Amino acid sequence: MKSFESLGLSRGLVESVQQIGFETPTPIQEKAIPVLLNGNRDFVGLAQTGTGKTAAFGLPLLELVDDRSRDTQALVLAPTRELGLQIASDLENFSEKFKSFNIVAVYGGSSISEQIRKVKKGAQIIVATPGRLIDLIDRKAINLNTIKYVVLDEADEMLNMGFKDDLDKILSFTPDDKATWLFSATMPREVRAIMKNYMSDPFELTVGEQNTGNVNIEHNYVIVQENNRYPALKRILDYNPDIFGLIFCRTRIDTQKIAEMLMKDGYNADSLHGDLTQQQRDRVMMKFRQRALQILVATDVAARGIDVEDITHVIHLNIPDEMEFYTHRSGRTARAGKKGVSIAMISKRELGKVKQIEKTLKSPFKRMMIPTGADVCQKQLLALMHRVREVKVNEDEIAEFLPAIEAELKDVSKQELIKRFASIEFNRFLDYYRNAPDLNVEGKRGSSSEGGEERYSTGSRFFINLGKMDGIDVSKMLELIDDHAGVSKKDIGKIDLKGAYSFFEVEPSRAEEIVSGLNGIEYKGRQVRVEITEQKQSGGSRGRSSGGRSDRGKSSSGRNSGGGGRSRSSNQKGKWR
Template identity: 75%
Template sequence: MKSFDALGLSPGLVQSVSLLGFETPTPIQEKAIPVLLKGSRDFVGLAQTGTGKTAAFGLPLLELIDVDNKNTQALVLAPTRELGMQITSDLETFSEKFKSFNIVAVYGGASISEQIRKIKRGAHIIVATPGRLIDLIERKTINLGTIKYIVLDEADEMLNMGFKEDIDKILSFTPEDKSTWLFSATMPREVRAIMKNYMTDPFELSVGESHTGNANIEHRYVMVQEREKYMALKRILDFNPDIFGLIFCRTRIDTQRVAEMLMKDGYNADSLHGDLNQQQRDRVMMKFRERSLQILVATDVAARGIDVEDITHVIHLNMPDEMEFYTHRSGRTARAGKKGISIAMVSRQELGKVKQIERSMKSPMKRMMVPTGAEVCQKQLIALMKKVREVKVNETEIEAFLPAVYEELNDLTKNDLIKRFASIEFNRFLDYYRNAPDLNGDRRSTSTEGSYERSDRGDRGDRDRGDRGDRSERSERPARSSGGTRFFINLGKMDGLDKSRMLEIIDEHTGLEKRDIGQIDLMGAYSFFEVEKHLSDKVLKGFTGAEVEGRQVRVEITESRGGGAQGGRSSGPSSEPTRERKRFVPGNKGTSGGSNGGGDRFHRKRR
């Protein structure tokens, strides 16, 4: 294994990398950097996310840029704002002990005028998302005619997100003699087409086989009935007290719903999906990066570009339709040489997807069982004991209080003290998980099934019976259908709305009277409302192109509250699939999950 200084990098770049704690290059860095430093050849790098691709192209790029030339010499295209910001930050960090570059990030959701000012001051390197860059090109505020190097990072992701036409247009504004460097985790035919159309005899480098994934990721799956997935999810979370995890759902509605259910059940969770505005996205991502948020529930589209260190688990609550999505999801863990776990939650009908993934990765996925209640209790108890052992004792400040503590406990033996201390936490879990049913999807015993049904109807333990009687929680759930048409709207409590303000918004845009509007269910980032069926078209027409406080509003017909789909017509923009699949019903949440377990972990709220 070579060191960074053996790759031909300048001492300043090597020093910056060393200060970041990196001593030896990753395989993609070791093989790509010497080739890219020559700066004279197109390049294609095939490697999984989390393998160090940013440094693989970033370090040679900084080496090749002429800092005395104020023209824009390099362009890096990234699929998402988050990835673009991460690349910009990395390039600035890499160059800290080297030279002073002007690196400008341009992306949507931020002030375009401020970005234009930065570019006009002179940008050696521009890191951009395709949409915002097209906007700048059309405004004639950016000149790509001086570009010497263009990097297409996560090219497969950009194409999956529908940026092919934008990429074609952007490349048409760049010089013929530029060098094009393309990095991708997978190599679908669309990426091959870019290579054929825009690259000349590229140097192709593949680190690992296509679709094999990161060798540091342990791929597991659990088999569970569809209606019990949420309960099984809570078991898995409770069985991993120190989890720092990313949970994937298929639709934005399921993403928000699962996150809200987890929050109600005491977990430190939040959601990331297309119905959040940029300020909300930034707030959620900042909490997640700082680890003040422990569980992030996301859609595939919203999670693209997430580059957060030390994610321990990726959980697929719904399996993706494409293998590429599974690869990208799982690649959010085990980054920078660390290890991670990917857990797919599948029903019996989805076992075929497990086989498909195994064939693509050329290795088996390990089946794991949904933990039993007793296993969760034991794991949580051991986690508590580990905290006791590792807690930092403030000898100076606690000393004055210890005599009173010793006096209070002087009649207890060492063993009694340990048992009582452990029971403070253990009793809560034991009460909750006592008689918890088996959730593994291939259970065949009719008595097991029967005990599950009985448990679902009332044998839940004291805490969950209390949950069922909580009117404030029940008010968040859809009631039985009144026969009207049910609409989804991408506005909710996170926008500062209450029901009266929601009524006003519906009235303002549709002209309906308040008596025409039925039940309103306000959620976090979205809501539901009902109107009489004959007024449906009026609602859709009224919200077409609508904005509320500068935010585009999307309204669409969704499932009736009785469960029947009412079609898929919509009004407003859409960047992600919005079909409503089988729902996770909040009323099932206490059957077995472990809602208020977890001890004194930092991700739990105390009740």
């Protein structure tokens, strides 16, 4: 196994990474660093998140940049503020025993005048988010003519977040003879387009098979009815008392709602989404990094670039519609060679999507049963006993209190003492889960949905004059419908995105709200037009509607008919909607 020194790095850099705790290079570092140290060729590195990409490009960058010059020589672009700050911090740590660099992080949400001042002092390396860098370019506050190296980190994430035009503009201000290094977890056609337009004969390196998942992630899924998602989520959390995890939701509204419900139910949780101010985001992330939070509920966009060590679980409250989103979500765990668990909560109708992700990732998915009340109680009791066994006893300080304790308990037998001690913590779980129903949904992989789980058997299909060209993706469409029509995702079915328009399905009872809520609003300067195009009748026939009103809102096969598994224990709070 190679060492960092054998890769051609200077002694000072090797000492810095050893001081941080890096002993041997990861596969991406071992293969990329010798190539990048030449500094004279474009480079494309494809590797999953958590494999050490920052050191793979950061160490060669520090080796090549001249610390004696005040010119800006290297530009690192990252999709989010959090990732940008993490990269800048890592570069500073890497160079601690090597050279003295002025590394400036440029990002939104902080004083732009202060960032301009730091840049003008002479920043050899700038780490930036695209939006804020565009602001500096427009103000003529930054000179990119001296750039020798451009690094596009998490390129697929930047494109997924809609930064294509910003990237095009930024790269147009950099010299033609620069070296461009692109790192990505996936390689969609948009990333290929950047390679074609801005790179010349790049060295391409793939670590691990393309589109394969991190082998250290255990991929699981649970099948649950829509109205039982939140109770099932709590079961999973309670069954893993030592969890340090991320929960992903599709929309900001759901993220905030789930976090508030968890906090109300006594969980150490908080939310991260786009409606938070930068100060609020910083506070939440600091608490999560310091493990003052046990659970962070986040949207895909808000969680981009989160690099927090030792995350044990990633829970997908809704399985994402885009393959890349699942890859990035699950990649928040099992970083730096550690193990992690990804759990997707799905309906029976989404089994095909799980199979598709499994095939693409080339990683097996295992069905996990939602723990029963008895399972949770047993796991919590054993966890309590483990903490008792492992607790550190301060013999000197507790000694003076022991006589009084022993006197208080002198009439209690050892067996009775054990039972009473366990019950102090354990009774609340026994009370909560007494008579708790089984939340698992029967069904084999690939089977079709039945009964109440088939949400769209009587759905209405809508046309909307917004599509991919408007920057709309599935999560943005869900938010748009929720924000303006008040229709939550539980009532929204399949979304089919086209270039200039899209189609989506909605529960018939909400059709009038869709038409009245969305028609005539503006989205990015474009007036929205919505029409109902089709209604699926329970008998299978289809018919066109002349207007936007659905008169079948109370179909006998609606969501509230039937409904096994809806009963809950009396203490259970807050049905998730």
